[in-house]
Amino acid sequence: MSIIHPVRLPFVLPVNAEKSVERFINVFIVTGEKVCIIDTGARGCQKGILDKLSELKKTPAEIEWVINTHEHPDHIGGNSFFEKHAGPWFACHEEAVRWIENPDIQYRERPIHGFYSLVKESARITRTLTDGDELDLGDGITLKVIYTPGHSSGSISLFFPVEGVLITGDAIPPVGGLPIYDDAEETRESLQKLAELSGVKTLYCAHSNRPFTGGEVEEVIAAGIDYLDFVESTLAEVMEELPSNAGQEEITREVLLQLDLDPPPVMPITVKSIMSHLK
Numbered sequence: 001m002s003i004i005h006p007v008r009l010p011f012v013l014p015v016n017a018e019k020s021v022e023r024f025i026n027v028f029i030v031t032g033e034k035v036c037i038i039d040t041g042a043r044g045c046q047k048g049i050l051d052k053l054s055e056l057k058k059t060p061a062e063i064e065w066v067i068n069t070h071e072h073p074d075h076i077g078g079n080s081f082f083e084k085h086a087g088p089w090f091a092c093h094e095e096a097v098r099w100i101e102n103p104d105i106q107y108r109e110r111p112i113h114g115f116y117s118l119v120k121e122s123a124r125i126t127r128t129l130t131d132g133d134e135l136d137l138g139d140g141i142t143l144k145v146i147y148t149p150g151h152s153s154g155s156i157s158l159f160f161p162v163e164g165v166l167i168t169g170d171a172i173p174p175v176g177g178l179p180i181y182d183d184a185e186e187t188r189e190s191l192q193k194l195a196e197l198s199g200v201k202t203l204y205c206a207h208s209n210r211p212f213t214g215g216e217v218e219e220v221i222a223a224g225i226d227y228l229d230f231v232e233s234t235l236a237e238v239m240e241e242l243p244s245n246a247g248q249e250e251i252t253r254e255v256l257l258q259l260d261l262d263p264p265p266v267m268p269i270t271v272k273s274i275m276s277h278l279k
Contacts, residue, residue, distance in 0.1 A: 003030060003031050003032055003139070003141060003163065004028055004029075004030050004160065004163060004165050004167075005028065005029045005030070005031065005052060005056065006026050006027075006028055006204060006211070007026065007027050007028065007029060007048055007049060007052045008024050008025075008026055008048075009024060009025050009026075009027060009041040009042070009045040009048040009049070010022060010023070010024045011023055011024065011025065011041065011042035011043075011044065011045060011074065011077075011118070012117070013074075013114065013118075014113050014114025014117055015113060015114075015265075016113050017113075020114070023074070023207070024207065025039070025041050025042065025045070025074055025075070025206050025207060026204060026205070026206055026207070026208070027039040027040060027041050027045070027049060028167060028204065029049065029052055029053065029056065029058075030137060030141065030143070030160075031056055031058060032137035032138045032139045032140075032141035033137065033138020033139045033141075034064040034065065034137045034138050035053075035058055035062045035063045035064060035065075036063070036064065036065040036066075036067060036135075036137055036143070037049065037063055037065070037066045037067070037082070037088075038067050038069065038158060038167055039067075039068055039069055039075045039076075039169065039206070040066060040068075040075070040076060040077060040078030040079050040081070040082060041074065041075070041077055041078050042073065042074045042077040042078075042117075042118040042119070043073075043077035043078070043117065043118055043119050043120055044077070044078075045077060045078050046078040046081040046082065049078065060082065060085050060086035061086060063082060063086045063088040064088050064089060064137075065088055065089050065090075065091060065135065065137070066079060066082055066088050066089070066090050066091070066123075067090075067091045067092065067129070067143075067158065068090070068091070068092040068096060068100060069092075069155060069156055069157070069158065069167065069168075069169025069170070069171075069206070070092070070093075070096055070151065070152045070154050070155040070156065070169050070170065071092065071095075071096035071097075071098075071099040071100050071106065071152055071154045072152060072170070073103070073106070073112075073115055073118035073119035074118050074119075075169065075170075075206070076100050076103075076119055076123070077118050077119040077120075079100065079119075079121075079122070079123035080120075080121035080122060080123050082123070083123040083124065089126045089127055090123055090124065090125045090126050090127070091125065091126070091127040091128070091129050091135075092125055092128065092129060092154060092156070093128065093129055093130065093145075093147060093154040093155070093156045094128040094129075094130070094154070095149070095152075095153040095154035096125075096152070096153075096154025096155075097125045097128060097154070099154070100122065100123065100125055101122050101123070101124060101125055102122060103115075103116075103119050103120065103121070103122055110268070110269065111268060112267070112268075112269060113267075129145045129156060130145065130147065131145060131146060131147035132144070132145065132146075133145040140162060141160065141162070141163075142160065142161060142162065143158055143159070143160055144158070144159045144160075144161060145157075145158060146158070146159055146193065146194070146197070147190075148168065148169075148171040148190035148191075148193065148194065149182075149183070149186045149187075149190060150171065150181050150182065150183050150184070150185075150186035150187025150188070150189070150190045150191075151169070151170045151171055151173070151180070151181045151182065151187060152170075152181075152182055153182060153183075155169060155170065155171050155190070156169070157169065157171050157190075157194060159197065159200070161199055163201075163202075164199050164200055164201030164202060165200075165201070165202045165204065166194070166197065166200045166202070166203050166204070166217070167204045168194065168203065168204070168205055168206075169205075169206050170205075170206050170207070171187075171190055171191070171194065172191065172194075172205055172220060172221060172224040173187065173224050173227055173228065174205075174207065174208075174227075175223045175224065175226075175227045176227075176259075176260075178261065178265060178270065179231050179259070179270065179273040179274060180269055180270065180273050181273050181276065182272060182273075182276065183276050183279065184228055184231070184232065184273070184276045184277045184279070185276075185279060187224075187228060188225060188228050191221055191224050191225050191228075192225070194221050195218065195221045195222065195225075200217050201213060201214070201217075202217075203216070203217045203220060203221075205220075230259075231255070231259065231274070231277065232277045234255050234258045234259060235251070235255050235274060235277050235278070237258070238251060238254045238255050238258060239251065241254075242254060248271050248274075248275050249266050249271060251274065251275070252264070252266050252270055252271045252274045252275070253266045255274050256270065256274075
């Protein structure tokens with residue numbers, strides 16, 4: 001019987017004042033002796049989590065842990081609800097604490113359109129996690145923390161060794177998707193770290209339509225590394241063609257066009273992603 005239950009939660013992501021897109025995020029309910037929720041989605045997603053809990057014959061009062069894979073708004077939007085109505089322990093990597101506990105600071109330092117439609121209120125982190133930490137959820141269920149920075153400085157992946165399940169949040173860049181990471185080299189190192197992890201039977205990513213199993217796991221991680229290499233080589237070609245005084249936004253625009261992202265979404269988070277390849 002499965003003890004790790006993915007929950008696909010739809011939400012609306014405002015792109016700009018005129019446009020919004022429908023997105024989804026996968027969060028997870030772990031039903032050991034202690035109920036654990038991994039990520040809480042965007043603001044308003046708590047209803048889907050509550051519905052799944054009810055289906056599993058669990059109540060919010062049974063939630064002992066909420067773990068955030070990282071600090072971005074679509075992963076922490078339901079934290080405040082569960083803090084008020086369930087009172088679990090909240091955990092994340094120490095690098096993620098500041099933005100989770102202070103969404104206003106996150107918005108100032110990483111502005112995105114419609115930020116407050118994704119997260120409005122904060123929740124207090126009660127335990128920080130570091131690479132190699134293990135949490136005992138009872139009934140023989142152990143969760144191991146793997147520090148996988150790159151997408152953000154506070155990104156972690158979570159591995160269940162007995163079940164062979166790996167949950168990576170946004171650590172693996174989507175091939176052909178929008179490059180969104182703080183540090184390209186850290187992202188690559190994290191992917192190589194995940195590739196060396198033994199015993200993975202099932203891989204869950206936050207925004208994938210389905211889990212990956214068997215040989216697909218290695219393929220997905222390798223494809224993420226290849227995509228980073230492709231973005232980097234594309235950037236090198238663009239910089240050869242553009243004048244030496246080209247600005248970061250112009251460079252980013254041309255790279256995104258070469259990646260077939262048209263119209264190119266040039267915004268602070270994509271500029272940071274592309275330019276991180278120059279570190």
